Amino acid sequence: GQSLEQPSEVTAVEGAIVQINCTYQTSGFYGLSWYQQHDGGAPTFLSYNALDGLEETGRFSSFLSRSDSYGYLLLQELQMKDSASYFCAVRDFPTTYSNYQLIWGAGTKLIIKP
Amino acid sequence: DAGITQSPRHKVTETGTPVTLRCHQTENHRYMYWYRQDPGHGLRLIHYSYGVKDTDKGEVSDGYSVSRSKTEDFLLTLESATSSQTSVYFCAISEDWGETQYFGPGTRLLVL
Numbered sequence: 566g567q568s569l570e571q572p573s574e575v576t577a578v579e580g581a582i583v584q585i586n587c588t589y590q591t592s593g594f595y596g597l598s599w600y601q602q603h604d605g606g607a608p609t610f611l612s613y614n615a616l617d618g619l620e621e622t623g624r625f626s627s628f629l630s631r632s633d634s635y636g637y638l639l640l641q642e643l644q645m646k647d648s649a650s651y652f653c654a655v656r657d658f659p660t661t662y663s664n665y666q667l668i669w670g671a672g673t674k675l676i677i678k679p
Numbered sequence: 680d681a682g683i684t685q686s687p688r689h690k691v692t693e694t695g696t697p698v699t700l701r702c703h704q705t706e707n708h709r710y711m712y713w714y715r716q717d718p719g720h721g722l723r724l725i726h727y728s729y730g731v732k733d734t735d736k737g738e739v740s741d742g743y744s745v746s747r748s749k750t751e752d753f754l755l756t757l758e759s760a761t762s763s764q765t766s767v768y769f770c771a772i773s774e775d776w777g778e779t780q781y782f783g784p785g786t787r788l789l790v791l
Contacts, residue, residue, distance in 0.1 A: 598779070607769060607782040608722070652721060656776075667780070669721040 567591045569670035571653055576676045577643055585638045585673045587653035595656040597629050597636045598667070603649045611638070611651075640675070648677045682706055683783040685770050691789045698757040700786050702770030704750075710773040711753040712737075712780065713745060715766040722769065728753055729776075760790045 569589045577583040587597065596615040600608040614620055614629035614636060626639040640647055654667040682705030692698050702711060713725040724737030726745040734745050742764060744756045757764055770783040 607784050608780075610779050610781070613779065654722075667722075667724070669723070671719060671721040 567657055567668050569653055569655060569668055571651075571670040571673045573671065574674045574676065576678065579643055579645060579677055579679050581643050582639065582641050583643060583675065585640075585651050585653075585675065587636045587638075587670055589634050589636075589653070589655045589668070591655050591657040591668055593657050594631065594634075597627070598654045598656075599627055599638045600652045600654065601649050602652065602672070608652060643677050645677055645679070648675060650674050683770060683772055683781060685768075685783040685786050687786060688784065689787045691791065692760050693791050694761055695759050698760050698788065698790075700755045700757075700768055700770075700788070702753045702755070702783055704753075704772050706772060706774075706781070707750060708772040708774045708781075709750075710776060711747065712771040712773075713743075713753065713755045714769045714771065715739065715764075716769060716785075717766050725755065725768075757788075760788075762790050764788065765790045 571587045596613055598613045599611040601611050602608040612620055612622055612627040614627050617629055617631055619626055619628045624641045629636040650672040652672045653670040657668050684703045686701045710729055712727040714722040715725055716722050723739045725739055725743050726734055726737055728734045728747040731747055746754045768786045771780040773780045
């Protein structure tokens with residue numbers, strides 16, 4: 566079957582660094598995306614990795630290892646506004662239902678303490 | 680921000696009634712998606728569209744239908760609402776079948 570595993574909750578301290586892991590099991594793989602969602606809000610795109618390695622965008626970085634079916638999102642210099650849920654998503658092609666859907670993880674709730 | 684609106688933003692309805700949710704985009708993106716989000720399940724795809732009048736089923740399509748008569752509008756219909764369809768519904772768009780999807784603000788639906 567197809568699945569993405571990520572921790573349900575992570576707690577960190579303001580100003581620290583936190584890593585949110587995502588492991589996936591899919592029949593195909595075209596890339597790993599990360600989305601952020603604040604409570605009551607809509608998911609917003611953060612980053613995308615199609616190739617192995619680290620992609621950096623400001624305080625956020627995302628890493629992918631295709632051989633390990635593993636990726637992570639790294640958040641540095643944590644701020645209270647980073648308190649949100651973070652979702653990883655994989656485009657799996659082809660699938661039982663369609664060629665154009667993302668497979669989503671259940672999300673990791675990041676709690677930041679002062 | 681991508682120009683995506685959803686209407687209504689909140690709705691309370693009774694079991695057995697039909698409900699239609701609307702997604703409107705101003706980005707002229709080809710792909711549009713309807714998701715539902717429930718605690719512990721992340722986002723689950725209901726239906727998607729890859730062009731005008733071109734739609735396909737997603738993971739949880741039973742009890743839902745969609746229509747897309749114009750590029751900018753994608754409608755989701757609950758043919759006969761049930762309490763299990765109480766959820767938050769998100770519309771998303773993407774320019775191509777690449778990974779970046781842009782989401783609307785969501786519709787909170789309560790079926791009594």
